[in-house]
Amino acid sequence: MRKGRRIIDLEIMAARIRRHVLEICRQRGGYAAQGVALADIAACLYFDELRPDNEGWYLDRFVLSNGHDAIMTYAALAESGHYTVEELRTYNADGTKVDQSPIEGQLGFEITAGSLGQGPSQAAGLAWGLRQQGMDQRVYCLFSDGELQEGNVWEGAMFAAHQKLDNLCFIVDNNDMQASGHAADVMGVEPVDEKFTAFGFRTRRISGTDMAELLDTFEEARNTKGKPFVMICDTRLWDGIDCLQKALPMAHYTAQSAVDWDKGIKEIEMTLTRLEAKRDE
């Protein structure tokens, strides 16, 4: 029962995050399709998995490797009150402090993530340094399947496994979409799970949008000892908003004019109403 409650609360949170993504990107466009698809992972991370510290931030560390997925973090941190919606509406505007692909030190962002494939090694270095100092903080790193084409990712994976960094959890956004099309067409990266298993990871492949499965997977990651963990999430762009997924299945970058934002927001409002009714049953 308690678990059921936790799931529905997080599903509502994910819907709210999706709504923030649309509200932010409707101003000037942005990486909306990724933000929408990652909303369940974001809800799970920011509202369940990352432990809070005593200063209004998080004890555990989240490293975003692919800068364009920053929209996911912004939307989640709008929900937690770390950013105001007004601030986030300047996303993608000249002179904004809310970089589309953020620079190290911005609230919510550990690294400068625009040069792809550099997150996993940095997260692994961070996990090693924390363990070395006897700290029990965990490190999570989100990166995309396109980044698997960068050699640095596998150097980091080799290092993490060699060092048995069980305080490290990789999250692969395996959405089969990169700048110029499907990853399978540009440069195939599969089988992603078998590759990480061969590198010495404990591996689990999930949809990335099923809250119960996500919670279970994060728990498995926490309970894994002696090796790093990777969850490969087979998300698809716009996951969670059917009308937009149908209209724009290949939207690596979504121009402001490309989407009927109102239609998407209407669908997400309906989802929210349905989830809230379910919660209140």
Add this chain to the structure above:
Amino acid sequence: MLLKGAHGFDPAPFDKISYDLCQRRKDVVILSADLSKYCQVIRVKNELPEQHLDVGMAEQNLLAVAAGVARSGLIPVATCFACYITRRAYDQMMICMGTGSGPGTNREIGPTNIAIGFTPGIANPARIHHQAAEDLGMVRAIPNATAIDPMDSTDFRAALDAAVDQPGLTYIRGHRGDTPRLLDSREFSFEIGKTYPLRKGQGIGIIATGLGTQWALEASELLSEQEVEHSLLHVPTIKPVNQDEIVDFAFAHNQVVTVENHQIVTGLGSLVAEIISDVGSGPRVKRFGLPNRWAPGGTMPYIRAQLGLDAKTLANDIAECIR
């Protein structure tokens, strides 16, 4: 003067420098990429293994892991050959290590990230691939970075000691193997950006850095024998440079020459020429160093002779500037 103490040689300067630093600072981690032995990281690896981390033969990993270690609150000192740590992993140096601190970033003071490149320039006998003739120029181009080319083991030790307390990215060219001890450690105190007069005279003002300062000192002996008036300024910090000290030195002479173990394009020579040209109406600048063509390999004396950087040729060419 700074050179008056007893001179000697350190056979493996970084072994002792890194060991002493790690003994003094338990928050320092020396990182290697399969070249610990060849960068002379021996005692730290064997006696302080918790302060040593080998990431394997993977230079992008070296610098990215180092940047991650920095964010855990420790101070990473990434070591490798100069060619690999800059050329092979330049983006990781710039983006992972170099964007977390200083003006234009999100923090005025961010984590400390140190990279040391050994056997720079023609200090490596294997031509082209192992010779980093452009590393200083590359690091000079990174905003907020610090780049240091120490002249001897005293300078090297002091530069690293300073770098540990410096936020952001610091790149130091390392010395390996028999390294002379020339500076008098009682008189010499290192400050980032400071320049050091080693010989004071008139006429020709020689500005040198790193191994180039050793070559310039050798040439200076010959110039003195030939009674050619000159001064010598050692500039270990290529960035951020003390422009006023360079200008004061340069404009006190009729002719400026630069000497460096680096391409004359983008290195010290370029730097000095840029500074003097910004002021205008200054002395002529003649740059000595590695040319913008592939240098030969082999022993250091052989390569120097091939490039006209042996003491005799260098002294003659410097003297020729005012004839």
